[in-house]
Structures are given as C-alpha cells and as structure tokens.
Amino acid sequence: MQTIHAQILATGDELTTGTLVDSNSAYMAEQLEMMGVSVRRHVTVGDDMDDLVRALKDIGEQADVALVTGGLGPTMDDLSAEAAAKAAGVDLELDEEALAWIEALFKSVGRNLGRNLGESNRKQAYFPQGSVRLDNPVGTAPGFSLTIGKCRFFFMPGVPREMKRMLTDQVIPRIEEMLEDVTISGMRTICTYGMPEARVGELVEDVADGEPGMKLGLRASFPVIQVKIYARAESKMGVERILDDGTDKILDRLKNNVFSVGGRNMEEVVGLMLKDEKATLAVAESCTGGQIAHWLTSVPGSSEYFVMSAVTYANTAKETMLNVSRKTLMRFGAVHEETVKAMAEGARQIAKTTYGISTSGVAGPAGGNEEKPVGTVCIALATPDDTFVYRFHSPFGERDRNIKIFAMNALDVLRRHLQGLPPPSWAREYKP
Amino acid sequence: MQTIHAQILATGDELTTGTLVDSNSAYMAEQLEMMGVSVRRHVTVGDDMDDLVRALKDIGEQADVALVTGGLGPTMDDLSAEAAAKAAGVDLELDEEALAWIEALFKSVGRNLGRNLGESNRKQAYFPQGSVRLDNPVGTAPGFSLTIGKCRFFFMPGVPREMKRMLTDQVIPRIEEMLEDVTISGMRTICTYGMPEARVGELVEDVADGEPGMKLGLRASFPVIQVKIYARAESKMGVERILDDGTDKILDRLKNNVFSVGGRNMEEVVGLMLKDEKATLAVAESCTGGQIAHWLTSVPGSSEYFVMSAVTYANTAKETMLNVSRKTLMRFGAVHEETVKAMAEGARQIAKTTYGISTSGVAGPAGGNEEKPVGTVCIALATPDDTFVYRFHSPFGERDRNIKIFAMNALDVLRRHLQGLPPPSWAREYKP
Numbered sequence: 029m030q031t032i033h034a035q036i037l038a039t040g041d042e043l044t045t046g047t048l049v050d051s052n053s054a055y056m057a058e059q060l061e062m063m064g065v066s067v068r069r070h071v072t073v074g075d076d077m078d079d080l081v082r083a084l085k086d087i088g089e090q091a092d093v094a095l096v097t098g099g100l101g102p103t104m105d106d107l108s109a110e111a112a113a114k115a116a117g118v119d120l121e122l123d124e125e126a127l128a129w130i131e132a133l134f135k136s137v138g139r140n141l142g143r144n145l146g147e148s149n150r151k152q153a154y155f156p157q158g159s160v161r162l163d164n165p166v167g168t169a170p171g172f173s174l175t176i177g178k179c180r181f182f183f184m185p186g187v188p189r190e191m192k193r194m195l196t197d198q199v200i201p202r203i204e205e206m207l208e209d210v211t212i213s214g215m216r217t218i219c220t221y222g223m224p225e226a227r228v229g230e231l232v233e234d235v236a237d238g239e240p241g242m243k244l245g246l247r248a249s250f251p252v253i254q255v256k257i258y259a260r261a262e263s264k265m266g267v268e269r270i271l272d273d274g275t276d277k278i279l280d281r282l283k284n285n286v287f288s289v290g291g292r293n294m295e296e297v298v299g300l301m302l303k304d305e306k307a308t309l310a311v312a313e314s315c316t317g318g319q320i321a322h323w324l325t326s327v328p329g330s331s332e333y334f335v336m337s338a339v340t341y342a343n344t345a346k347e348t349m350l351n352v353s354r355k356t357l358m359r360f361g362a363v364h365e366e367t368v369k370a371m372a373e374g375a376r377q378i379a380k381t382t383y384g385i386s387t388s389g390v391a392g393p394a395g396g397n398e399e400k401p402v403g404t405v406c407i408a409l410a411t412p413d414d415t416f417v418y419r420f421h422s423p424f425g426e427r428d429r430n431i432k433i434f435a436m437n438a439l440d441v442l443r444r445h446l447q448g449l450p451p452p453s454w455a456r457e458y459k460p
Numbered sequence: 461m462q463t464i465h466a467q468i469l470a471t472g473d474e475l476t477t478g479t480l481v482d483s484n485s486a487y488m489a490e491q492l493e494m495m496g497v498s499v500r501r502h503v504t505v506g507d508d509m510d511d512l513v514r515a516l517k518d519i520g521e522q523a524d525v526a527l528v529t530g531g532l533g534p535t536m537d538d539l540s541a542e543a544a545a546k547a548a549g550v551d552l553e554l555d556e557e558a559l560a561w562i563e564a565l566f567k568s569v570g571r572n573l574g575r576n577l578g579e580s581n582r583k584q585a586y587f588p589q590g591s592v593r594l595d596n597p598v599g600t601a602p603g604f605s606l607t608i609g610k611c612r613f614f615f616m617p618g619v620p621r622e623m624k625r626m627l628t629d630q631v632i633p634r635i636e637e638m639l640e641d642v643t644i645s646g647m648r649t650i651c652t653y654g655m656p657e658a659r660v661g662e663l664v665e666d667v668a669d670g671e672p673g674m675k676l677g678l679r680a681s682f683p684v685i686q687v688k689i690y691a692r693a694e695s696k697m698g699v700e701r702i703l704d705d706g707t708d709k710i711l712d713r714l715k716n717n718v719f720s721v722g723g724r725n726m727e728e729v730v731g732l733m734l735k736d737e738k739a740t741l742a743v744a745e746s747c748t749g750g751q752i753a754h755w756l757t758s759v760p761g762s763s764e765y766f767v768m769s770a771v772t773y774a775n776t777a778k779e780t781m782l783n784v785s786r787k788t789l790m791r792f793g794a795v796h797e798e799t800v801k802a803m804a805e806g807a808r809q810i811a812k813t814t815y816g817i818s819t820s821g822v823a824g825p826a827g828g829n830e831e832k833p834v835g836t837v838c839i840a841l842a843t844p845d846d847t848f849v850y851r852f853h854s855p856f857g858e859r860d861r862n863i864k865i866f867a868m869n870a871l872d873v874l875r876r877h878l879q880g881l882p883p884p885s886w887a888r889e890y891k892p
Contacts (some may be wrong), residue, residue, distance in 0.1 A: 046489030047677045049481065053504075057478030067476045068511060072502035079500055176687045245479045280787075304877075311771075317757025318750030325749025328825055328859060334600075336777035338770055339743075339753040345768035348810055349781065378780055393760055427760060449590040 032206065034060050035091040035179075037083055039098040039108060040186060042072040052097045052191055059195060060198040062213050064204065064260050065093065066180040075099065080111035088115065093203055095195070098186030101171035108183050109172070113156035116176045120154040121160055126170050127153035133168060137306045138317045162198045166190050170343070174201065203215070211260050214267040216253045216275060217291035220282050221440055223450055231281040241270050251433050253459045255282075262397025284449050287440070294439045295323040295330075302333035302383075309442075311337035311380035312350050312371035312386035314362060315405060319435040320387070335379045340371070350374035364387050365406050365417045365458035372408035373415055384410035387436050389420075391430040405434040406458075408440050416445070464638065466492050467523040467611075468502045469515055471530040471540060472618060484529045484623055491627060494645050495635065497525065497691050507531065512543035520547065520609025525635055527627070530618030532601035532697055535580045540615050541604070545588035548608045552586040558602050559585035565600060587730070592722060594630045598622050605634065613636070643692050646699040648707060649723035650687045653872055654716050654884055660685045663713040673702050678788055679758040683865050684726070716881050727755040727762075728870045733878040734765035734815075738845075741874075742768035742811035744782050744803035744818035746794060751867040752819070767811045772803070782806035795820050797838050797849045797890040804840035816842035817870050821852075823862040837866040840888075841873050848877070850887040 036056055042048040050072060057067045071087065073079040087094050099108030113120050124363045130153055155161060156171045162171035162182070167190040171183050182199045183444025186189045220228060225248045232255055232434050233310055234447040236242040245256040255278055258271035278287055288297050311320050311334075321337035338349040343362055346352040347376070352370040362368045376384030396402035408415055417442060422433040437455070444451060451457060468488055474480040482504060492511050498711045503519065505511040512531070519526050519764055532541030560587055569597030583638075584623040587593060594603035594614070603615050614631045652660060657680045664687055668674040669859045677688040682691055683767055691702035696798045713716055720729050743752050753769035756762050770781040780786040784802040792798045800818045821837025828834035837852040840847055850873060854865040869887070876883060883889060 038502075042677075043486070044489060044502060045493045045677070046486035047679055048492075049483045049486040052483050054478035054481040055475060059478075061477045068506065068508075069515070070476060070502075070504035076500075081601065132871070182583065205531075209726075224646060245474075245477070247479055276770060281828070288638055310695055313750075313753075316752025317762075318769055320743075321745075321750025321773075322754045325771070325773060326860065326863070329747075331773055335774040336770065336772050337780060338768065338781065339750065339757070341753075341857065342767040342811075345742075345811055349770065359501070365724050379774075379777055431758070459778070 032092045032203075032414075034065045034093045034095070035069045035087045036067060037087060037094060037096045038070070038072045038186075039075065039080060039096065041074040041105070043072050043098075047432045050190055052186065053404075056097075056195060057094045058202065060093075060203075062129045062215055062258060063200065063207070064211060064213060065203065065207075066142040066451045075105040075107055077107055077111055077114070079106055084111060084115035084176055088179045088181075089236075093206065094179050095199065096181055096182045096183045097191055100152065100171060100183065100185050102152055102168070106151075109155055112159070112172075112176065112183060116156055117156070118157040118427060121157050123153050123155050123170075126155070126161055129170075134193060143185075158449045160430055162194055165197075166193050166448055170291060171198075171439045173199075173411050198282070210263055211262055212267050214259045214271055216257045216271045216289065218257070218275065218278050218282075218286055219291065219293065220253050220255065220285045221251065221287055221294065221436060222285045222454065223253065223282070225253050228255065228282065231279055235274060235277045235281070239270065239273070242274055243265070244274070250429065252434050254291075269453060275315070280449070284444065284452075287443055289377055293323075294436060294443065295327050298439050298443050298446070299324065299327050299330055299333060301443070304444070305382070308333050308335050309380035310335050310375040310381040310384045311438075312346075312384065313337055313339045313435075314346070314386075314388040315370070315391045316342060316387045316389075316431055316435040316438070317391075319431050320385070320438055322369065323435065323439070335381050336375075338378075346371060348380065363390055363400050363404060363406060365408070365419060366460070368406040369410075369415050369417050369460075370409040371412040376410040382412060383442065384408075385442055386410075387434050387438050388412065388436050389430070391434065392425065394425045403431075405437065407409065407434075407441055407443055407455075409438075411445065416441070416451070417458040417460075418451060419458060420455055464497045464524045465637075466497045466499045466525045466527070467497060467519045467527045469519060469526060470504045470618075471507065471512060471528065473537070475504050475508040475530075484618065485847070486619055487624065488527045488529075488627060490874065491632065492525075492527070492635075494647055494690060495632065495639070496641075496643060496645060497635065500864075507537040507539055509539055509546070513537055513546045514778045516543060516608055516613070520611045520613075522612045526611050526613045527631065527639065528613055529617045529623055532584065532615065532617050533604060534584055534600070538583075540589055544591070544604075544606050544608065544613065544615060545885050548588055548590070548606055550589040551726075553584050553589050555587050555602075556795060557616055558587070558593055561595075561602075566654055583652075585798040589642075592627055593659050596622055596626060598625050603630075605631075615867075637868070644696055644699050646691045646696075646703055648689045648691075648703045648721065650689070650710050650714075650718055651720045651723065651725065652685050652687065652717045652786075653683065653686065653719055653868060654728065654886065655714070657685050660687065660714065662781050664710055667706060667709045667713070671702065673698070674706055676706070682869050684862065686687065688725075694722050716876065719742070719875055725755075726868060726875065727759050729818050731756065731759050731762055731765060734877070737814070737878070739809075739814035740765050741827035742767050742807040742816045743870075744778075744800075744807040744816065744868075745769055745771045745816075745821045746773060746778070746803070746820035746821055746822075748819045748863055748870070749773065752817070755867065755871070767813050768809075770806075770807055778803060782810065795822055795832050795836060795838060795852060798839070798892070800838040800840040801847050801892075804842040806856040808842040813845060815874065817874055818842075819866050819870050821862070821866050823866065824857065826861045835862055837862075837869065839866075839870045839873055840871075840876055843877065848873070848883070849890040850883060851890060852887055871872070
C-alpha cells in the first residue's frame, strides 16, 4: 500500500489564542486515517499573513496532501486565498461564476437579513490562479484546491458544518483519486461500559495482531469507552470480513460489557429494546437529578416508551410524588436499598408503566460519611414480577462524573435485565 | 511591552489520527495569552522520533518559549525525553532523585495496584543533560525544561489534570521570570443569554478601542455567549480599573441580557438568588425532558432550594403527577400556554414551593405543525402572587439545541423575575 503524507492546517486567532478548541482537525484526521492516509502533522497559525505564508510553504515542502480550515470569510482577517496565492507565487483572479452565485445568494437570503452584498463579500469570489473552486452549498464562502510546492492543498471553511459537507462531497473523492491502490475502507464502533479505558485497552490490544488490514482505536466518551475497528481491503466484502472478525474477537474479550455494536449509545439501546417489547418506563431520580430523563429524552421518538421521571431531590418530594413512606425515609434515610426500592415501585405504580428505575446516592462533594462515602449509589429496578436492588461505588471523586456514572449504572441495570444477562459484577445485590 | 514568541507542541498518535481532540493546547494558549505572551503557532506530531526531532528543532529556531505535552509516560511510544536530547544534541542521564521518588511512589501506591516498578517506569527518571526537572505531584511522570536552539522548552504530561497543575505551579512562574516588563494581568468573564454570537460581537467590538491594556474575546458555550475581558497593567489596581471600565461598557451595551459578571452560569445565578430569598423551586418539564433539573442539580448545595422536577413526558403523567386536568389537555393540547400554566401551578402546589416553572414545546425533529412549528415552546412561572406565561420560538432546527434553548429560556424567565427585570423581548406574553 502506498503511503500518502498528509498534514492539516487550522487557521485563526481564535485557535492560537485558545479562545476556541479546535475540533475540526481531529475530525479531518479521522476521515483521512479511515482512507488509509496517514496524518503526520497538524499546524495551527493565527490570522497573520507572514505566519500563514510560512506555514503553507513549509507544508508544501513536506506533505503530499494538506487540508486547511478557516480564513475564507468576508472580513479583513480572512487571509487564506491571498496567503495561498503568495505561497504559490501567483495572483488572485475573479471567478465570475462564484461572484454570480454569491450575488444570487444575497438576493434571496441577504435581503431577509437586511444585508446587502458589499465589497467584503465580493472578496470571496477571488481565488489564486490555477486553483479549482470547491462549492459550498451550506454557506457563503466557497473553498478551493491549489498546489503549493509538491503538495495539493484543499482550503475549506472553519465552520464545522460547512467543512464537513465540503470534505465529504468534494475533498475526499479527489483524494481517493490520488490513491494508486484503490482499496476500500470501513469503520465500526463497539461501545462498552463498566471497565476503565486502560483495562479495555489491555483486553483488546492484540486483536489486530497479524491482521494487516485492521487497526484498533480507543475513544473515551466518559463514562463509555468505545473500541473502533478500522478496516481496509480490496473489496467491500473483505472490509466486512475484517470488521466481523474484529467484532467477534472484541465481543469475546469484553463480553457483557459491550452494550452496542455499531455506535448506538446506551439510551438508544435501552429505548429500542423497550420499543420492541412494547414496554414503558418510569424513572425516579434523586442524586442523578434528571440526568437519566435527559439522556432518555435526547432520543427522538422516546415518548413511545418513556412516560415520566420524578426528580425527587427533597425527601418531601419522595413522599408526595412517589408515595415513599415517611417511615422508610426515617428508618433508612434517603440513600438506602429500601428507599430506592420504594421509589422504583412507586414510580412504576403511579405512572402505570412496565418498568420503574430509581437512583439515590451521594454524588458529592459533601454529604458522604463512613458508611456511605461520596460515590455510593443505590439503584432499583421494578419489573412486573420482582424488584431488583443494587449498591454501587464509584471511584471518581467529582460530582459531575459521579452523576453520570450513577445514571449510566441505572440504565445498564435495565439493559442487562432486558437482555437476560446477569447484573454487572461490580454491583452488590441487596436481598432484604 | 516586549513580545515573547511562544509556540505549543502537542504529541501523540491519538492526536494526529484524530482519536482524541486536543483541548490541552487551547488551555495552555489561553494561559499564555493572559500573561501577555502571544502564541504564534501550534504544532501536533505523532509518536515518531524523526517527526518529533524535526518539530523540536523547527520550533527551537523560531520561538522564545515552547510548551510541549505528552510522551513522558513509561511506554515504548513515549519519546519526548529522547527526542529532546537528540534535538539539543545531548545525552540522556539518570536523575537519581527522580528515580528514588518514582520508586517510593510505587512502593506506596503500586503495591495496592498489584504493580511493580519495572524497567519501563525507570525510564521516566532519565532526562536530557542540562535539563531542569519539573516535579509532578499528581502523576508518575515528571516533566522537564530544556533549551533547544534559541527556545526554552517546557515538557509536560499529556494528562490534562497533570499538565494544568505543572503549568500553574512550575511553568508559568518560570515564564514570568523571563518577561522583562513585570506587568500584571487579569481576566473577567461576562455571561450573556438571548443574542446570537455575531450580534454580541457587533455590540461590543469597539469596547477595547483606545484601551491599550484591554483585549476582548468571545466564547460561545451554547446557548450562552461569554464576553471575556483580558487586562494588563503595571499594578493590580490598574488591572482592576481596566476590568471595571470594560465591564461597565459591556453592561451598558448588552443590558439585561447579561446574567452574570465573573463567570457564574445561569443555574448558579438562579440558585444563589433563590437561596438569598430563602425561596424554593419546583419544576415541571415536558419537552426539556430533565434538562432543567439536570442543570439545577449540577450545582453543589442545590438541595437547599430545588425540591423536585416532574419530567412528565406523557400526557397521562401530566395528569397524575401534576394534576393538570384532562379537560385542559384535551382542549388545548400538550403544547399550549394554558397547559404550561396548569403544570407550573401544579408543581408549585404539590411540592409546596415558592416558585414553579414549566416547559412544553416541540423540540423536533418530528411533531411540528403550521401553528406550532419545531422550535416552539411555552413556558410558565408560577409565583405566590401570579402566574406568568410566555411563548418562544427558537430558530435552531436541531433537537439537542432546542432542548437547551427551551430550558435556558425557562431559567432566564425565572432569573429576570427574581431580579425585577421585564421578561425578555423575544418572549410573547400570554394573557388569557
């Protein structure tokens, strides 16, 4: 397989000064890596002509392909076209077609915004001689492609949505043409919950050994760890075979900790299973404070199975909203197996749902004691037949992380029940 | 004021391949900018010796100061010390003190983890000749400082928590010593809600004009827009004066859209006001699906004023949990001023709180119609004296963004009421 040396250049003072975190470069790098193109360096410079020209010339000496973002807008700070022309030693010239397009856009959209086409927008129709225009169907700034030194540069907007569209529609096909070996690539995401990233890494580290077309990557999206399989082969079938082989091996290593193959998140997985069962769900949240409801309702169509969550932060609310008896609260306290049992059963009965889940715990920073340190959470799952109750402990000291871990534990308890799996090994089951 | 040319180098295959978004570089850049040190370029290279040495030499020719992250760990891929030695043309040498420290660490912590000090960890005690060790009190990998070319490099771990600690405690004081003019810097964050970033930018763009020690920055943290004032002066009083002047001008421009000076988020601002009033709050959420509760409870100590949220997604839940009459739901539907009025009043009565707020709307992608398009939300605020009801429309097509906008509108309605301000101009008030 030939190797193409790629680099990425992000431009803009908002990036060099740290006002904005650059997520474009990681996105573009991942897309290039998936095509088998290896990214050797990322560079970021501000809106400064000398720095831009220097960076372009420098990359032009080293790389075969470069992706550039930013600097295509109408303002004084937008210098990409001029810098590219300087670095390539050519002039800027007016692209009549682009000008007509920008004018038409302003006639239709600009008038509604009370804006007229000014000299500044006209600037966006000037490109370096010899460049190829890249149309932008979702914004006002067209991009362009130009050779500087030995490198083919693709200049794209800095707005992520516009960059992604231009990259997919116009840049990737052009880079594919540059690849001598036509190979096909694919990617599959396997989502796991319950093990730290380092442990997941140890368990899967040799999966790609002896498989030249397979590469693995780990991505932590707290508290979920994703394992990504990247595959390259001569045919679509070959890619699928590699992805399937990798998936089998990973499932064998990570077992019940895998909750989805293909990238669905926990709330989608749980939602789909509830939908399949024509089951409904009610939630009673104390320490998780609406996090479970927030996740569940972020899935379009969740109203088919999600009926309600009672975020009963105060004990009085646990009584009035969920019919938890004052006796239970007085005797056991808010964070206890008996209390979450009553909460889950109360939620299920009041909302007349198939299932009820509940949480009560100590998210911190205050409120912990020796018996129930910060990180302790009790979780109950009420089903038509029985109520299951567990206690977990999270090793994370931070409130935000604890809330996410607690909420994910509750959804994972439900997920495992719906799939007929045993509860997670890190849960302590409660038998009254 | 002298200018120091700074650059940032991030290392690691996880960054060049796009598996991880680099947020360290933006953080470090912001810290440098606050000191008045301007960051001219960011570079990222993978765990490759040639690429690392080339990048270090290249930066060593251009910059005065460079911050480097990553590559200090115990694995084969961690090449920073060796690459630095090569770029500087010196050997690596064992630092006995660092070795003793790493050994002690492994005796106390490693044993619990079932790990022994191996050859790989011993590697972390080797540094380039002439370098100054930077201790790492929160991790196993010490950093170091070394001159390569004309540039002073500071090598820090890639783990954000470890990098931040080392930067603050050991790197920033050393860079401050390099600055000839001892000036003092400060920063203040002003949070606004209700105007798009471009509009905020237009309103404040000339605030720093004619103020040599003042710089402004905008940061969008959807749906909040922050205006940051950066100040530099010879004295602490001078810095305060600049920050106060900037604040006054910005408040004058942005008026009631400013909800905090100093960086507090909306839920903290609302929480503090409720606490001051010794007031309590109940929430009734439909379309926001727990987002309001989630935000409110992310503030430690929120149990003092937040009693509960009823996330009543289904209409039946609005009846059973909030006593909304079936007649109201049948006549007006879920998304209507009369319905949210009944929800807010129901929540307030059931939870016996001072205030009740409620939301019901169309977050999308489905569920919209001509009368109530996607982006429509009705919001009510029930107070001891009266109930106020509004309708908003959000121009964002996406579900996630709509949920955040809807939830923020509800908190902003409460914030303005608590501050005795009129409702936002983009709300349509409902009078039955």
